[in-house]
Amino acid sequence: MDRSEHKYTAVIRTEGAAVRFTDRYDCALFSASLEADGESVTLRVEPKRELCFRELSVYDEPGIDGSEKYFLNGYQSWTDSREWTSGEKMRGIDHIPAVLVRKYNFDKYGDYNFARYSPRSGDLHGWTYAYIRRGSDFLLYGSLSEGCGFTKISLFSERKRVKLSRECEGAVYSQPFDAISCAVLRGSENEVFARWQELSGIPVSGAPQIRGYTSWYRHYQDISAEKLLHDLDALTASGMAADIFQIDDGYQTAVGDWLSTDEKKFPDGVAAIAEQIHSRGLKAGLWLAPFVCEKNSDLYELHPEWLLKDTDGSPLAAGCNWSGSFALDLGNEEVRDYLRNVFDTVLGKWGFDLVKLDFLYAACIRPSGGKSRGQLMCEAMDFLRELCGEKLILGCGVPLGAAFGKADYCRIGCDVGLSWDDSFVMRQTHRERVSTKNSLLNTVFRRQLRNFFGSDPDVFLLREDNISLSPAQKQTLAYLNHLFGSVLFTSDDVGTYSDAQKRLHLSAERLTAAEGAEADLNGSELTVRFSLEGRRRELRFDIAAGKRIK
Numbered sequence: 001m002d003r004s005e006h007k008y009t010a011v012i013r014t015e016g017a018a019v020r021f022t023d024r025y026d027c028a029l030f031s032a033s034l035e036a037d038g039e040s041v042t043l044r045v046e047p048k049r050e051l052c053f054r055e056l057s058v059y060d061e062p063g064i065d066g067s068e069k070y071f072l073n074g075y076q077s078w079t080d081s082r083e084w085t086s087g088e089k090m091r092g093i094d095h096i097p098a099v100l101v102r103k104y105n106f107d108k109y110g111d112y113n114f115a116r117y118s119p120r121s122g123d124l125h126g127w128t129y130a131y132i133r134r135g136s137d138f139l140l141y142g143s144l145s146e147g148c149g150f151t152k153i154s155l156f157s158e159r160k161r162v163k164l165s166r167e168c169e170g171a172v173y174s175q176p177f178d179a180i181s182c183a184v185l186r187g188s189e190n191e192v193f194a195r196w197q198e199l200s201g202i203p204v205s206g207a208p209q210i211r212g213y214t215s216w217y218r219h220y221q222d223i224s225a226e227k228l229l230h231d232l233d234a235l236t237a238s239g240m241a242a243d244i245f246q247i248d249d250g251y252q253t254a255v256g257d258w259l260s261t262d263e264k265k266f267p268d269g270v271a272a273i274a275e276q277i278h279s280r281g282l283k284a285g286l287w288l289a290p291f292v293c294e295k296n297s298d299l300y301e302l303h304p305e306w307l308l309k310d311t312d313g314s315p316l317a318a319g320c321n322w323s324g325s326f327a328l329d330l331g332n333e334e335v336r337d338y339l340r341n342v343f344d345t346v347l348g349k350w351g352f353d354l355v356k357l358d359f360l361y362a363a364c365i366r367p368s369g370g371k372s373r374g375q376l377m378c379e380a381m382d383f384l385r386e387l388c389g390e391k392l393i394l395g396c397g398v399p400l401g402a403a404f405g406k407a408d409y410c411r412i413g414c415d416v417g418l419s420w421d422d423s424f425v426m427r428q429t430h431r432e433r434v435s436t437k438n439s440l441l442n443t444v445f446r447r448q449l450r451n452f453f454g455s456d457p458d459v460f461l462l463r464e465d466n467i468s469l470s471p472a473q474k475q476t477l478a479y480l481n482h483l484f485g486s487v488l489f490t491s492d493d494v495g496t497y498s499d500a501q502k503r504l505h506l507s508a509e510r511l512t513a514a515e516g517a518e519a520d521l522n523g524s525e526l527t528v529r530f531s532l533e534g535r536r537r538e539l540r541f542d543i544a545a546g547k548r549i550k
Contacts, residue, residue: 006060006184010034010043013055032179034058040144040199041164043180047173056149056166056179062132062139066157069133069520071445072126073153075111076361076399078414078432081126082441083133083521086157090124092117093430104320108365109432114169114373115152122157128401130155130162131192136518138189142196144181146401148173150374151182167374170367189518193448202405207454209486209512210409212244212282214356217418217459217491218466221250224265228273234495236280240505244354245277246285246489255322256293256300258342271350278351285354285394286346290339291362291380295324299338306335308368318362327362330380331369343387353391357384357407360398374402381406394456394487400449409454409487413442416458416477419468420546436469437543440480444519444526447484454486460508462501463492472547478508479539479548483517483528525549 011018012025012032019025025032032045043058066086074081084090093101093112100106107113115125129142130153141164143151150167166179183199185192197204213235215223228247235242251270253260261269274284293299299306300315308316308327319325328335346352363380364373371379381402384393395407403410416436426433443457460478461467469477482488497505510532517530524544530537540549 006036006041006062008034008036008041009059010180011055011057011059012045012053012179014051014053018055036184039185039195040183041180042178042182044176045173045179046176050172050174052170052172053166053168053179056168058164058180058182060162060164060184061160062162064132064157064160066122066160067134070124070130070155070157071133072124072130072155073128073400073446074431074442075115075127076109076432077395077397077411079110080414080431080435080438080442082445084124086122088124089119089121090117091431096429104429105317105325106320106430108317108319109361109430112430113366114167120158123154124157125152125154127152127399129153129196132162136188138185138187138192140183140185140192140196142183142185142200143401144183144200145178146374146399147378148177148179148375149372150377150399150401151180166372168372170370171372171375172370189448190516193451197451200404202452204451205408205453207408207486209488210243210454211240211488212242212246212285212490213494214246214248214285214459214489214491215250216248216287217416217461218493219250223247223250225268225273229276231493232273232276232280234493236282238494238497240494241509242282244283244285244489245280246287246354246356247273248287248356249289249358251286254294254297254299255289255325256297256328258288258290259345260298269350274351283353283392284351285356285392286350286352287356287358288342288346289359289362290342290357290384291328291330292318292325292359293328294322295326296322300326303334306332306338308365316365318359318365321359325359325362327365329368330363330376330383336383339383340387347388347391354394355388355391356394356396357398358396360384360395364399364402374399377402395453396456400446400452404452407453409456410449411456411458412446412449413439413458415439416461418461418466420470420473436473436477437546440477441521441526441543443480443484444521444528447517447519450484450486455484456487456489457481457485459489459491461490461492462497462504464496470546472545475504475508476541476546476548478504479511480528480541482508482511483514483530488512 069083132139152165154163277284310316315326318327364377393407394409396411415434417434421437514530526541526543
């Protein structure tokens, strides 16, 4: 990459024609200034009355030639996020028949309704941060504020341009604001990411690595007090290091009815399980999806006024999970009061220490109340932090920039699967689908975010039953999770581990001491380099097959 000065041009569009400028602009509707100081670029806009903008962008010409590797952060936790080349295309959901999109709500999980997926090779986009890499030289673009709208970063490799845009649909602006506020930094990987954090003003995450168990991939929703206590006893008897035992989906009578426990599964309630977890010296975790409810819930039936509405006045779908997933209206104070009671009960009366908060993107599934998606998501994360106080938050299914400094831990990839890359049919769907392969690539290429929160790469699985992963794929999953993750959970009955499985777990554990990890993806070959015990080491994997290359 050429280290010449950046060439910035601002573009602002209201209802009329777009205006372009490189310094300052003033008209009857607004005034604006574009400033760069060598480490950041800022587009400052001062509306002269209430305004909605159709575009707020800054173009850069950073001196790329198309030979570099490009990383553009996907919209939310589950969105596939890896390094790309100029010969590749990002695929949205245009190839899926509209009838299937409507049936399964594929468009609700990602950015498909508000970001254009270009058919041109090398035209790529992402959110909050991106980098261009040539060898060990990084050019990082990192948003310094998502509070008034998400920052979209588009790269046009053939035209050698980068575009920084404020997602502003639905937002009404009346006060001066930074339409673009973005760090632009060159240097080594450690240099640019450390400096980005300094400029952001977000303290370095002090979240330690945590180890433990989650019930989801062992039982899915088919959990009970008996099953969980069996797994708890197995974990504590195993001698494996553990901090947290987390109960996942399935304890409640319906998604949304969080205080209505399934009495057949948990005759003494889940608080009794929390007590048992504490008696083993572990923290107790509980899964919630606070911003959605399912169609078969009492909440959906009794409080239709609590639901966000679609353009036709019907409840707004947030996906196709359970009996149907629908978004709650956080602008309704009754919804907030309901959630205050839920969190007071779960964290106070029931005594849980950590909440895994899932499907959080539903808080910003569409603009509302004169606020953009980014504004809504950031405010929702502030609300969750307020509700949880000093208790731990493990965020999931969330646009990551909104979780910086708000979540103690955060998922950085999609769900792993019990097979390596799911079925052929599922591979043709959205970027947020279940995939062990995609989850691991996200773990590798979002590795730098451990400064902003403890990174959750999802679970590692070593068991033999109810799984289609090969021994080599289990090793790959365990190794990469331990190299790059802060949340090291399994979802196995660890009491059944053989001596070979225990040895594999110990060999993965040793990798948590690795430092200075770097990664490179060429085709399907993933190379990871790191320092361990005073030596520089290298691991290579065939990521398509999920096996280590000797």
